Amino acid sequence: MTAEIVVNTQNLHKRVMSPEGELTLLQGVDLSIAAGETVAIVGASGSGKSTLLGLLAGLDEPTEGQVSIAGQDLFALDEDGRARLRGEKVGFVFQAFQLLPNLTALENVMLPLELAGRHDARQVAEEVLQRVALAERASHYPKQLSGGEQQRVAIARAFAPHPQVLFADEPTGNLDRRTGERIIDLLFQLNAEQGTTLVLVTHDPHLAARCQRQLELDEGQLQMELEPS
Amino acid sequence: MNHFPLALRHLHREWRAGELKVLAMALIIAVASVTSVNFFTSRIHQALAGQANELLGGDLVYLSDRAIKAQRVARATELGLQSATTVEFPTMVLAGERNQLVALKAVSAGYPLRGQNRTAPRLFAADAAVTGGPAPGTVWGGSRLLTILGVDVGEKITVGNIDLKVAAVLTSEPDQSEGVLLNIAPRLLMHTDDLPDTGLIQPASRVVYRLLLAGDAEAIGQIRQEWQPGLRPGESLLDVQDARPEVRTALKRGEHFLALAALVSVLLAGAAVAMATRRFISRHLDNCAIMRCLGAEQAMISRLYLIQMAVLGLLASVVGIFVGYLAQWGLMLFLAPLAGIELPAPSLWPVALGLITGMVTLLGFAVPPILQLKNVPTLRVLRRDLGGLQANALSAYGIGILAFMVLVLFQAQNLKLAVAIVAGLLLVLLMLALVAGGLLLLLRPLRKKGGAAWRFGVVNISRRSGHSLVQMVGFGVGLMALLLLAVVRGDLLSEWENRLPADAPNRFLINIQPDQLEDVRDFLRAEGVEPPLLYPMVRARLEQINGKAIVPDELKTDRAKRLVAREFNLSWAEAVQSGNAVVSGSWWQPGDYGKAIISVEQSLAKELGLGLGDTLTYNVAGELFTAEISSLRRINWESFKANFFVVAPPGLLDKYPVNYITGFYLPAEQHAVLNRMVQQFPNIMVLDVATILNQVRDIIEQVIMAVEYVFIFTVLAGLMVMYATIHATLDERIREAAVLRTLGARRSQLLSSIMLEYTGLGLLSGLVGAIAAGAIGMVIAKQVFDLAYLPGPALWLSGMLIGAVGVGVAGTLGTRFVLNQPPLKTLRGA
Known part of the structure; x- marks a missing residue:
């Protein structure tokens, strides 16, 4: 079965200027991820994982090469065009949760729906919060929630608009192991339910092992694909 | 969206x-x-x-050399403004054998619209503020006038064709100060209703008619806007800012x-x-x-x-x-x-x-x-x-x-x-x-x-x-x-x-004759008042600037027109008076005494477009003299001292008729000094600026x-x-x-x-x-x-x-x- 390719890169390079001269962060990365796949990007610190994620999500611009999401060449769009595309097709879960501190849990989940002009934002957000078992904490502010709860809100926020692709950057990095595992369970559960493509950056082999594919980065270069253990 | x-x-x-x-x-x-x-x-x-407007008797004053037209009053009433009229002219009045030139002012009901007159029940008695002006059939006169005429409250004064009873001694008018230094003649206040019977106003009389207005600031502004453009020569609109530079x-x-x-x-x-x-x-x-x-x-x-x-x-x-x-x-x-x-x-x-x-x-x-x-x-x-x-x-x-x-x-x-x-x-x-x-x-x-x-x-x-x-x-x-x-x-x-120190001059003595100088000094000394400096004053009319006759209509501003229309008080001095400062040119040296040079106040110079080296020709009692401007001065008008727009070096003006003026501080409790002064020197006019000063x-x-x-x-x-x-x-x-x-x-x-x-x-x-x-x-x-x-x-x-x-x-x-x-x-x- 040849599934639809949702994330695709061609010859992706990222170089930055540093006081010691030009620094290569990514070097000729080619990858394609099919719809519904779960993929882990693994590698040591400084191997370029986060840089790659930033480029895949269109948060940063490559020095060379192409990225397309759902067939749309990201860098043929301007920054606003990419923002629109993210709003329509992409969800995020971050290591530092990135909830808006002044918004309640419910309002944080509503935010992407509101930005998209959805009138059923509250209803959808309530349903998703229910789904992550935080309905009773809907009116709490992030600082009143534990780390695990905050990440569940972030996951609810990411899934609420039904994105095609979900990028997760070290989603358990700030959590203890047990909480982390519960978060991962939730992530995979929702992923399965919605048929979302999941791209996960992690250095946790345990977490990476739960993905269908693992891509290893080393000094900016994609190594051979590791088979799931 | x-x-x-x-x-x-x-x-x-x-x-x-x-x-x-x-x-x-x-x-x-x-x-x-x-x-x-x-x-x-x-x-x-x-x-x-509003308070300052008391010095004017109203918020806005329309001034004319012709009788006030009824439609102006009607327009003011229509806009909800209060109004009052005054008619002012110099005339002779009689009491028995004595007569005196007075600055007669006839006032309508409601005068003054702002501020109050002060009167005393008889000569040299304590005064108090009163509402309104004299009733028809009566007059109020200043103590100097009553002393000269030898009448007191209750007696009659002949004004033109009629006799009017003195009802009170006028000690202060709210609007007395406007151009008061020129009013050497003492004041007599009467009611406008009696004016026609006096038969005093003839077609050629030099009469100043005033329409005082008071009320809503917007309506006042409206009047100003409507009337200002159509003013002909002889008419003007005054508010307190025009009238009182100190205020x-x-x-x-x-x-x-x-x-x-x-x-x-x-x-x-x-x-x-x-x-x-x-x-x-x-x-x-x-x-x-x-x-x-x-x-x-x-x-x-x-x-x-x-x-x-x-x-x-x-x-x-x-x-x-x-x-x-x-x-x-x-x-x-x-x-x-x-x-x-x-x-x-x-x-x-x-x-x-x-x-x-x-x-x-x-x-x-x-x-x-x-x-x-x-x-x-x-x-x-x-x-x-x-x-x-x-x-x-x-x-x-x-x-x-x-x-x-x-x-x-x-x-x-x-x-x-x-x-x-x-x-x-x-x-x-x-x-x-x-x-x-x-x-x-x-x-x-x-x-x-x-x-x-x-x-x-x-x-x-x-x-x-x-x-x-x-x-x-x-x-x-x-x-x-x-x-x-x-x-x-x-x-x-x-x-x-x-x-404005506590002892700023609050009384002015005007019209002191040269032969009275020593007597006045002696009198004040005897009364325990330190005799002040006495300034000579020569009255003159400005006729030419740089040899060219002045045409008032060619002057740009109302103030300039007013300035040339009235007589100037010229003075002379050896040194720059305190409170004055030379801003351009130089003050004269002893060697310059008698030279035809003058020092002019800078705002006057600006108003008339004068500069150093320009010449002014004055008419003093029918005689012309010309002098060149050798310096411009800035005057601190707030000092309430006697000040002069134009000053000459000693020796230039001595030959003309001169009288002296001075200002000094008199504490309220020594007020009686003035009554004795008026009795001893009836020709000297005492001007009380305490009201303005306090204002x-x-x-x-x-x-x-x-x-x-x-x-x-x-x-x-x-x-x-x-x-x-x-x-x-x-x-x-x-x-x-x-x-x-x-x-x-x-x-x-x-x-x-x-x-x-x-x-x-x-x-x-x-x-x-x-x-x-x-x-x-x-x-x-x-x-x-x-x-x-x-x-x-x-x-x-x-x-x-x-x-x-x-x-x-x-x-x-x-x-x-x-x-x-x-x-x-x-x-x-x-």
Whole structure:
């Protein structure tokens, strides 16, 4: 079965200027991820994982090469065009949760729906919060929630608009192991339910092992694909 | 897509979270202080102007050499104005065998519309204020006239064809002062109803008709607008500012003081809003990055913030206006009885001004930096070290400074004042930048010395140079404003009060004949009054300028026409009179005595277009003489001393008919001296300027009181700036304290480092603020208030002291709670 390719890169390079001269962060990365796949990007610190994620999500611009999401060449769009595309097709879960501190849990989940002009934002957000078992904490502010709860809100926020692709950057990095595992369970559960493509950056082999594919980065270069253990 | 509801929801959420409260509070206080100052100013202004109008007998006077047309009175009545008429002309009156030339004034019912006459029940008895003028069939005469005629109250005086009974002794008229020095003839007051029967008014009579008007300022303005363009020669419109230069100066100066106070509030408003915005922005960098991550376009983010700001600005302005009105109203409750004046209802202008101030301040100081938020790098969600906004200070605050200048111009209605304030602000910013830059240079070599703690501290200050600069700007601007009002204001006000010392002349003696000089001096000495200097006075009419006959119609201004229409009082003197200063040309030397040269007062010269070297030809009792202008003088008209537009050297005017004039201070309890003087020297006219003097003094006192009260609001605004400044960098400080405590810093170490930092910042900002306040004070003292002011070390020292103590204490108290927060909570929240 040849599934639809949702994330695709061609010859992706990222170089930055540093006081010691030009620094290569990514070097000729080619990858394609099919719809519904779960993929882990693994590698040591400084191997370029986060840089790659930033480029895949269109948060940063490559020095060379192409990225397309759902067939749309990201860098043929301007920054606003990419923002629109993210709003329509992409969800995020971050290591530092990135909830808006002044918004309640419910309002944080509503935010992407509101930005998209959805009138059923509250209803959808309530349903998703229910789904992550935080309905009773809907009116709490992030600082009143534990780390695990905050990440569940972030996951609810990411899934609420039904994105095609979900990028997760070290989603358990700030959590203890047990909480982390519960978060991962939730992530995979929702992923399965919605048929979302999941791209996960992690250095946790345990977490990476739960993905269908693992891509290893080393000094900016994609190594051979590791088979799931 | 309509973003309004979303923006409102966001505003609601931000508000609920307390994010916008400092910003809103800064704005509310700013608008409240500007509004209350303006409510207050507009009311005080109306009250003072009304009070000053007593000197005119009305709010506006229409003057004509022909009888007042009925339609003018009708028009005034139609506009809801009160009116009264007076008819004035010189005539002879008789009593038995004696006769005397009098300045007769017939007044209608209702006269005077403003102020009151004072009368005594018989000659030399105590006087009291009375309402209205003499009833038909009666007259009021001054004591000098009654003494000359040998009549007292109850006896009759023949005026033209009829006899009128003297009903009271007139001691003071509210509007006596206008051109009074020319009225050598004593005053007789009668009712206009009796005028036709006297048969005195003939077609060729030299009569001045006046229509006095009083009432609503808008209607007065309307009349002025309607009548001014159609005035023919012989007609004019006068308000108190035309009539009384001393009062005009006092009123203008008072308005400038209040404008200064209001301006400083505007300045503080901008500073407070800018400071509050800084914190708002630093807190919203992440939010913006996340929203962009979640699909928000730049334009959408801009729109969301813009709508939020507009709504916030509107709400805060409305609240501020309300608070300002309440504050002003409460102030009036206890100020009005103190000032002894009835205050008219405030005008609506301050409401508009408050709204404009609120919106312009917010749009100028908050919106440009907030709109830069849209440029925050989206990648910040992954890498937190990215983008602090590389905010260009000029583009972010340039608009704010521009907006401030617009507000200043709007508020000051005085270009010099506005320019001085704006230049002062720029001076502060420049000095602060230099000081901060210098400080960092100084610190650089210190980095390598001392222990770990010291190194950390020094490196920290350098690292946070931007943040230190922000605080210094906030504190510096706040302290400058406070010092400007606290110290400079005090010095300026006392300088102003000193202009009119308690013993300023309050009585003038006019028409002293040369052969009476010694007798008058002896008389005064015998009465225990130190004989004052007596000034010679020659009456002359100006006929030619540079040999060319003057055509009044060719003169540009009404004042110029009036000046040439009446006789000049020329004087001579060896030395420049005190209170006068030569501004161009040079005063004569003894060798110049008798030369045909003169010194002219500068405003007269300006009005008539005269300069050094021009010649003036005067007619003295039918004889012409020509003299060249050798110097121009500036006169301090507020001194209430006898002053002359034109002065000649000794020896030029001696041959003409001369009389002498003098002014001196007579305490109220020695009033009887004047009665004896009038009896002994009936030809000498005594002019009582105590009323005007007190009027001006009252105005000064009330303005000073008003400025003192307005100052309270400015202090509040200043404290708000301090508060906002401390808050602007609070987040960075909290995070830093948490890190330091995690690394093992003790609470006491952190506390003393915070104290030291704020005290140092306060010391430096205080010095810079004081230098700027002194410079602004000096400029506005000279340019705007026409007063002398020299800032000294006392100002700089108090600036440093106030800065160090005030900022030190406020900063420490404001950030102390940082130390009580568990570090983990702070770090986790970060």
